[in-house]
Structures are given as structure tokens and as C-alpha cells.
Amino acid sequence: MSKNQKKLLPIDYTHREFSSIQQDLLEIAERFYPESFQDFSEGSFGALMVDAVSYVGDQLSFYMDYNINESFLDTAFQFSNIVRHGRALGYKYEGRPSTYGKVALYIQVPASTTGIGPDRNYLPVLKRGSTFNSTNNLSFILTENVDFADTRNLFVAARNDSVTGAPTFYAVKTYGNVVSGQFGQERVTVGTFEKFKQITLNADNVSEVISVYDSQGNQYYEVDFLAQDVIFKEVTNPNFKNDNVPSIIKPLLVSRKFITFTDRNSTTLQFGSGRFNETNVVENPQNVAVNTYGKTYVTTTTFDPSRLSENESFGIVPSNTELIVTYRTNNPINSNVASTELNSINFANYEFIDQQNLNSTTLQTVRDSLDVSNEEPITGDISVPTSDEIKQRIYDTFPTQNRAVTQADYENMSYRMPPKFGSIKRVSVQKDANSQKRNLNLYIISEGSDGKLLKSNSSIKNNLKTWINQYRMINDTVDILDPYILNYGIEFVVRSQEAADKYIVLDSCMEALKENFTKTHFIGESLYISDIYRVLKEVSGVLDVLSVKIFSKTGANYSNSSININSNLSGDGSQLIVPNNAILELKFPEVDIVGKLR
Incomplete structure (x- = not known):
């Protein structure tokens, strides 16, 4: 050749x-x-x-x-790669979801020496970080200090003298906010200086990094990006007794900082690239804003208020020390509890006004009398977002530029609320047709411990309101509302092929409908009856689909809201049109799907 x-x-x-x-x-x-x-x-x-x-x-x-x-977001399949693409476009995956709610706290204190009212010296402050357990052994953490001496609390006589009938103990009722999870801590030995040092925690299912300290007592603060110098720190309000505001927010300029990367299970901390003696965060904001160092002209008019430093070291990197990382983890399966199920004390941290001068036996009686209960279900979205849901949130995040202008912006910002403040399953924003101003109705729905839809509690709504206030337009007003939950059922009749086993065909039809229609609908999403026909026709052994009927389910374990099926069908009968302030749910598919075979 x-x-x-x-x-x-x-x-x-x-x-x-x-x-x-x-x-x-x-x-x-x-x-x-x-x-x-x-x-x-x-x-x-x-x-x-x-x-x-x-x-x-x-x-x-x-x-x-x-x-x-x-390499491309729209075709990526691996979860970690999708999260990395999102990080490059400004989206931050928050990790394991948390549930957030309110608990009622009860305590008994002795009566005052005058016999009128409780002895206020024995009214404690229950400190943030106290923990409670539910009947299914889930842990919840108190997120704020609760003052039993607050005059807004409810005081009632609990015990009376058997002879005089005068009260000897008073019961005090107050409320506090809790978040699901339990504390964990890791000690990490750090060697020589390394730029952009990364530390991956050994713990799984981390929802939040609480604090990072080194062995010298220096604190490192979490920021959104390493160039950020300003954070807002919560400080105890010394004027709390007068204005009833427990904490105030103050800006703080920081040089020791880190960012977190969260994958499906792991959490990584990344620091900057500066040394202790090389990083200077004290800067004149005027010079940073307009670059007027001896110049007779202005070089730029842009100014980032979160970045007051002109150095490029991105913060001090810990070196030759030991880091103490405190974090909060969550149950990977379920973090929701039904009402009254959060009912036991795990750890209570008290603070009394003048503890040294109080009777130790009475103090112990007060401590032991603490009781807790959740009057409302503590709920949130307990499921980790799927790859497709993460992609959609990334698409919505990129054009928002940390501000809410359009409907999609508001929905995206709601989904981006950190899980430690409570998670929501579905969000929909609608313009208020009855308002003459720029009022928006933001509908949210949560998920119960059984995976069924549940109205979001007041704590989640308050947190969401605070969260979106930092992004919304100044002349927008937002009302956070509950959508109507519309439970429905499906009734169908199919004809099987001659050689097919009728019982197997019927079971296959039921399973196919369960698989396709038990997924959570979106708020205002219509139900296409033609999709039900399509799913049934694709079942092996089905010759023809004779009829499909949708019916409303109310009462007992169902929602009290209903929809008139016939009035809301489209002209050709192929679509059930759902109002914008409602959401469909096939709640109990085992009984809500009824099939017949001919």
C-alpha cells in the first residue's frame, strides 16, 4: 500500500x-x-x-x-454544577431548609410580698439559644430573648393560699420565635498563610453558620461577597423598656470575613487573601465614592455602600490558629410539627435581674415551671429544591440585580429568603385590581410535615415582609396573603384491551395519575383535563378513555374552600381555570382518584 x-x-x-x-x-x-x-x-x-x-x-x-x-446552565444535569453556574450569576443556594414559627411560653413566679401581682425580681429573661423538643424528637431553637417581665404579657393567678385564698404564684404567658435545628461545633486547625483559604465542614445538612472565632478571640463575619466591607449587626436596644424594640441594627466595618458555598450536603467557608498587617478597612467614604485624592475632576459617579475599602485583599485570612465554627443543622427528612407537638424543654438559659440576692429554692422552682407549646403548626417547605427548580430560580435571579421591580422579581426574592427565616413552597404575585395605587398581593403557601399544603404562619409572613422590604420599590406596597387551597378529585372510566388483565390495568391507571398529579401545583395554575386523558391513554393495556370528571373535595380533612367545576371549565371543556389567588391540590390520591373499567 x-x-x-x-x-x-x-x-x-x-x-x-x-x-x-x-x-x-x-x-x-x-x-x-x-x-x-x-x-x-x-x-x-x-x-x-x-x-x-x-x-x-x-x-x-x-x-x-x-x-x-x-458547561452550560440549560443543559447541566449534576446538582453541584448547577449550583456553581448559579453562583456565577448571583444566585446563592441556601442549603438545608428550616421551619420557622412561634411558641407560647409559660412560667410560674411567686407573688410579691404585698400579695398584688408577681414578684418581678423572679421574672427572668429566657435567652436566645434555648432549645425545645417535639414529640417526634425534632429540635427547635429560640431565636430571640424573651422577657417574662414585659407588661404586655398575660398574668393570671396559678396557686392560691388554702386559708386566705390570696395568690401565692402567678402564671405568665408570653411568646417567642423558634427555628428548627440544633447547634453543632467544629474546631479546625489552620496552618500557614494561604490566599483564599477554603474549609469544608464535616457536618452534613448545615442550614446556617452561626459564628466563626479564632483562638485569639477574633470574630470572622459572613458576607455576601468578599469585597463587601459593611455588615449590619444586631445590637441590644438599651431603651427597650420604653419603645418595646428589643434590638437595633448598626452598620459595622469588618476586615475578618468569609463567604459560604453550600452544595446538596456539604458547606464550605472561603476567606480572602490579605494578611493582618496589610489590610486596612478604614476609609473615607467621600474618597471612595468620587476618587478625589488631590484631583480637580471626578473619575466615577458609582458607589457601592457595602464596600468602603479600596484594598484588594478581600479580608484577613486566618493563619497559624484554630478556628471554632458554630453552626446549625437540620433534620434532612422533616422539620415540621403539628400544633401542640412542640412541648418539652431541652435546654433553658435564664437571666434574672439580681440572682445573687434571690432565694435559690424559689429560683429552682421558677426554672422547673417553664412550659412550652406551639399554638400554630410550625411549617415550611421541607423539600430540597430539585435541579429544575434551582435552574428556574437562577434564571430569575440574574436579571433582578438585587431589586424587585417585576412580578418575577418579587417571586424570586421570596424564594431566595434564607431558610433560617422559614421556607415557602409556592409564591405568586398579583397586581391588586381594587387598589388605585401600586399595591401588590403576594400569595404564599407552605408545606406540612406530611407533605400536604398548609397556610403559612404569621412568623413566616413577618419575616418575608422584612426580607422583601430591602428589595422592593419605595412606592410599592405589598400585602402577604394566603391563597385558597382547592382540593379536588378525579373520576375516570377506561376500556381495557381484550387480552389485558383488568385489575392490573386499573391499578396502573391509578398509579399513573398519582405520579403525574400529586406534584405541587403553582398558585393560579390551571388543570388541563386533556393531560389526564393523555396519561391514561399511555398506560399499557388501555384501549380507550371513555370519560374523565373533576370534582371538588371539601370538609373533614379537606380545605373549606371550593370551586364550581362547571362554571370554571373552558369553552371546550379541556381546562379547569383556577383563580389567581387559589392553588389546586390532589390531597389524598388513594381516595380522591376513582376509576372504573369497562
Whole structure:
């Protein structure tokens, strides 16, 4: 064979899988090397070589396709890669969701020496960080200091003197906010200086990094991005007794800072690139804003109020020390509890006004009398967002630029509320048709411990209101409302094929409908009856779908809201039109789906 013939070796670059590569190799061997390789039968050396090369080619093609797909957000499949794409576009995955709610706290204190009212010296402050347990062994943490001496609390006589009838103890009732989870702590030894040091925590299901200290007592603060210098710190309000505001927010300029990266299970802390003696965060905001260092002109008019430092070290990196990282983890399966199920004390941290001068026995009686109960269900979205949901939130995040202007902006900002403040399952924003001003109705719904829809409690609503206030337009007003939950059922009649087992066909139809229609609907999303026909027709053994009927379910374990099916059907009867302030739910598919076979 001449050199020219070898140069004309035909190569088809579109053949990339095992079988096509194998066939090409066999054709090349038969055409150009007929005397060297003749035996390609199964088990021969020639077959081994062809199969080995085909296998390698198939593997290379697969991984090339995989890596190319993972390089783009719309085609990425791996969860961690989707989160990385989102991080580059300004989206932050918050990690394991939390549930957030309010609990009623009760305590008994002795009566005052005058016999009128409780002895206020024995009214404690229950400190933030106290923990409670539910009947299903879930842990919840108190997120604020609760003052039993607050005059707004309810005081009632609890015990009376058997002779005089005068009160000897008073019961005090107050409320506090709690979040699901339990505290954990890790000690991490840090060696020599390393730029952009990263530390991955050993714990799984971390919802929040509470604090980071080094062995010298320096605190490191979490920021949104390493160039950020200003954070807002919660400070105890010394004037609390007068204005009833427990805390005030103050800006704080920080040089020790970190950001967090959260994957499906792991959490990583990343620090900056500066040394202790090289990082200066004290800066004149006027110079930062307009760059007027001796100049007679202005070079820029842009100013980021969260970045007051002009250094490029992005904060001090810990080195040759030990970091103490405190975090909060959550139950990966369920963090919701029904009403009255949060009822036991795990750890209570008290603070009394003048503890040293109080009777120790009475103090212990007061401590032991603490009781807790949740009057409302503590709920939130307990499920981790799927890859498709993460993608959609990333698409919504990128154009918002940390402000809410459009409907999609408000919905995206609501979903982005940190899980430690409570999670919501579905959000919908609608313009208030009855308002003459720019009023918006923001409908939210949560998920119970059984995965069923549940109205969001007041704590989640208050947190969401505070959260979106930092992003909304100044002349927008937002009302946070509950959508109507519309429970429905499906009744169908199908005809099976002659040779098919009717019982198996009917069971298959039921399972197919469960799989397709038990997923959580969106608020205002219509139900396409034509989709029910399509799902049933795709079931093996079904010859024809004779009829499909939708009916409303109310009362007992269902919602009290209902929808008139006939009045809300589209003209051709293929669609059930749902109001914008309502959400459909197939609550109990085992009984809500009724099928017949003919």
C-alpha cells in the first residue's frame, strides 16, 4: 500500500459511539490491511483490539458530551454544577431548609410580698439559644430573648393560699420565635498563610453558620461577597423598656470575613487573601465614592455602600490558629410539627435581674415551671429544591440585580429568603385590581410535615415582609396573603384491551395519575383535563378513555374552600381555570382518584 493511500484513509468524525467506531475499524482493516489482519471472529486477538479501541472511543465521546453539557446552565444535569453556574450569576443556594414559627411560653413566679401581682425580681429573661423538643424528637431553637417581665404579657393567678385564698404564684404567658435545628461545633486547625483559604465542614445538612472565632478571640463575619466591607449587626436596644424594640441594627466595618458555598450536603467557608498587617478597612467614604485624592475632576459617579475599602485583599485570612465554627443543622427528612407537638424543654438559659440576692429554692422552682407549646403548626417547605427548580430560580435571579421591580422579581426574592427565616413552597404575585395605587398581593403557601399544603404562619409572613422590604420599590406596597387551597378529585372510566388483565390495568391507571398529579401545583395554575386523558391513554393495556370528571373535595380533612367545576371549565371543556389567588391540590390520591373499567 502506498503512502498516498494511507493519507486518504477515510475518517468519519460523526461516528462516536461503540458500534459505529467498531464498524469503521473493521472496514479500515479489511480495506487497507487485508493481509495483516484477517481474523476478527469472536474471541480472536483482532476482535479484542477493535473492541478495546471502540470502547475507549465511546468513553471519550461520552465524557466530552457530558463535560460540554455541564458547561452550560440549560443543559447541566449534576446538582453541584448547577449550583456553581448559579453562583456565577448571583444566585446563592441556601442549603438545608428550616421551619420557622412561634411558641407560647409559660412560667410560674411567686407573688410579691404585698400579695398584688408577681414578684418581678423572679421574672427572668429566657435567652436566645434555648432549645425545645417535639414529640417526634425534632429540635427547635429560640431565636430571640424573651422577657417574662414585659407588661404586655398575660398574668393570671396559678396557686392560691388554702386559708386566705390570696395568690401565692402567678402564671405568665408570653411568646417567642423558634427555628428548627440544633447547634453543632467544629474546631479546625489552620496552618500557614494561604490566599483564599477554603474549609469544608464535616457536618452534613448545615442550614446556617452561626459564628466563626479564632483562638485569639477574633470574630470572622459572613458576607455576601468578599469585597463587601459593611455588615449590619444586631445590637441590644438599651431603651427597650420604653419603645418595646428589643434590638437595633448598626452598620459595622469588618476586615475578618468569609463567604459560604453550600452544595446538596456539604458547606464550605472561603476567606480572602490579605494578611493582618496589610489590610486596612478604614476609609473615607467621600474618597471612595468620587476618587478625589488631590484631583480637580471626578473619575466615577458609582458607589457601592457595602464596600468602603479600596484594598484588594478581600479580608484577613486566618493563619497559624484554630478556628471554632458554630453552626446549625437540620433534620434532612422533616422539620415540621403539628400544633401542640412542640412541648418539652431541652435546654433553658435564664437571666434574672439580681440572682445573687434571690432565694435559690424559689429560683429552682421558677426554672422547673417553664412550659412550652406551639399554638400554630410550625411549617415550611421541607423539600430540597430539585435541579429544575434551582435552574428556574437562577434564571430569575440574574436579571433582578438585587431589586424587585417585576412580578418575577418579587417571586424570586421570596424564594431566595434564607431558610433560617422559614421556607415557602409556592409564591405568586398579583397586581391588586381594587387598589388605585401600586399595591401588590403576594400569595404564599407552605408545606406540612406530611407533605400536604398548609397556610403559612404569621412568623413566616413577618419575616418575608422584612426580607422583601430591602428589595422592593419605595412606592410599592405589598400585602402577604394566603391563597385558597382547592382540593379536588378525579373520576375516570377506561376500556381495557381484550387480552389485558383488568385489575392490573386499573391499578396502573391509578398509579399513573398519582405520579403525574400529586406534584405541587403553582398558585393560579390551571388543570388541563386533556393531560389526564393523555396519561391514561399511555398506560399499557388501555384501549380507550371513555370519560374523565373533576370534582371538588371539601370538609373533614379537606380545605373549606371550593370551586364550581362547571362554571370554571373552558369553552371546550379541556381546562379547569383556577383563580389567581387559589392553588389546586390532589390531597389524598388513594381516595380522591376513582376509576372504573369497562
